[in-house]
Amino acid sequence: MIEVLYFAWVRERIGLPREKVATNAATVAELVEELRAREERYALAFSDLRALRVALDQRLSDFSAPLEGVREVAFFPPMTGG
Amino acid sequence: MIEVLYFAWVRERIGLPREKVATNAATVAELVEELRAREERYALAFSDLRALRVALDQRLSDFSAPLEGVREVAFFPPMTGG
Amino acid sequence: MDIRVQQEAFDYGAECGRFGQGDGQAGAVVTFLGLVRGSGGLSRMEIEHYPGMTESALAKIAAEAEARWSLADVLIIHRHGPLAPGEAIMMVATAARHRKAAFEAAEFLMDYLKSRAPFWKKEFGADGAEWVAAKDEDEAALDRW
Amino acid sequence: MDIRVQQEAFDYGAECGRFGQGDGQAGAVVTFLGLVRGSGGLSRMEIEHYPGMTESALAKIAAEAEARWSLADVLIIHRHGPLAPGEAIMMVATAARHRKAAFEAAEFLMDYLKSRAPFWKKEFGADGAEWVAAKDEDEAALDRW
Secondary structure: EEEEEOOHHHHHHHOOOOOOOOOOOOOOOHHHHHHHHHHHHHHHOOOHHHOEEEEOOOOOEEEOOOOOOEEEEEEEEOOOOO | OEEEOOOOOHHHHHHHOEEEOOOOOOOOHHHHHHHHHHHHHHHHHHHOOOOEEHHHHHHHHHHHEEOOOOOOEEOOOOOOOO | OOOEEEEEOOOHHHHHHHHOOOOOOOOOEEEEEEEEHHHHHEEEEEEEEOOOOOHHHHHHHHHHHHHHHHOOOEEEEEOOOOEEHHHOEEEEEEOOOHHHHHHHHHHHHHHHHHHHOOOEEEEEEOOEEEEEEOHHHHHHHHHHH | OOEEOOOOOHHHHHHHHHHOOOOOOEEEEEEEEEEOOOHHHHOOOEEEOOOHHHHHHHHHHHHHHHHHHHEEEEEEEEEEEEEEOOOOOEEEEEEOOOHHHHHHHHHHHHHHHHOOOOOEEEEEEEOOOEEEOHHHHHHHHHHHH
């Protein structure tokens, strides 16, 4: 089980801030494919990966990264702090 | 008569902060020559013009500038504010 | 090093007044204050963040600045939650021996905060609500470092 | 625009607290504080200036920054007279819509203050007194603008 978190408009489109996901996906990209296949709201949230960023265990990463050993995956748009 | 001001080590070398000078010098450089010829302490203060800056009526200028109409000439080392 | 992520307001003047002074080591202090602009009919802003990651991302950025510019001190305060026009969003402060280091470190912190710390701004105005889009120029600003 | 040349101490925190905020126009405030460093056995510093020219030089520099970066506000305070290690020498503050303008304007002001405003620093230490020499790098910094 992986904890999956959504922030900003990703959270709004999917309709929840976090959920536990049972997955055998080897990479972030494979996890995204599984999520996309679930429901329209997921497909919509993940329609353009260039508009998304991903963090693995609270560190910025990328979609080709392996998921082995990862407990927390977060998806969000480019950050706008400051 | 021109009011001549000295600051920082120029003031210390010459030994006074300001004086009135009767001069017919056409340029700053000519005024400097007249002052140099006065006494050793002036010659010492004006020994290296590259180490000096000049302001005419409180605006930065240079040694080739004309003195016509100028009421106040100031000599000082490069500034070290901030 | 002092890193704070909080919903409450902070007192910019008071923070400036007690930052980086008095030990005789720092010759230069630079501070940056980010405010909510009231332009474009903005009525309020909300800032979402990623608790846990935010703190570690800010600490990492601050430690990097501290080492790279030999800072005497560094401070980051960043708010989240609802904010009204004119309110302070965040501040950074850097103390160094010389002005160049203090300025560069503060700009470095701001450039990284803008696009590498997990905050997202949502603006509420007359035409509804909208997530602030990241600017290409903010991403490009990182190339400087 | 607020330009002050004075012998008395100023309250950096209080100045920051009331600068450039509250009108909802500025999104970014940058401040710089210059302090007397206690390094090298320095016991005190004295700053000489050129009354009259100082004020006009600072006003000119501030007006140029205000126009060039469309500043919402600008502040310069510079002290003269005797100063002890750890004391504040001067500060600048700039308020602008965006951070880039606020940072650039503050750095511009500092670069010009360093070598174009008529102040001279004399340092008193264990080995006697010495006028601070202008640095080539300070002159070179002006080329950026």
